[in-house]
Amino acid sequence: MKLHRTRPFLRAYGLLPHRLLGAVTRTLMRARRPRWAVRAAIEVWIRRGAIDVSECVEEPWPTLEAFFLRRLRPGRGRSARGSSVQPTGWSSGQVRSSRGRSCR
DSSP, X not given: OOGGGXXXXXXXXXXXXHHHHHHHHHXXXXXXXXXXXXXXXXXXXXXXXXXXXXXXXXXXXXSHHHHHTOOBOTTOSTGGGTOOOSOTTOOTTOEEOTTSOEEO
C-alpha cells in the first residue's frame, strides 16, 4: 500500500507545512554542494527510475534541478518522432484534478 493514498494521510495533508516543505525541496533541488552528494542523488534517481540517459545531451549536471530539466539530443524524444508529449487522456490546456474535475 502507498502511504500517500491512505485515508489518514489524505486527511492530514492539509495540516502539513506546505510552504516550508516547498522551500526545503527548492533548496535541495538547487544545491550545488557538496558535489559528491549531488552526483550521488542523481545516480540514485537514474537507477531507481530506470532513466535512459543515452538520449540526453552529455553534460555534468550541477544540480538535481538541472538533471530533471536535462536537454535531449537532437532527433531524440517523443516530439522528434511526431507524437504528442501530452499524457494520455489530457486535452490541450486542460488538467484533471485528483477528484476528476477539470482545472484550467
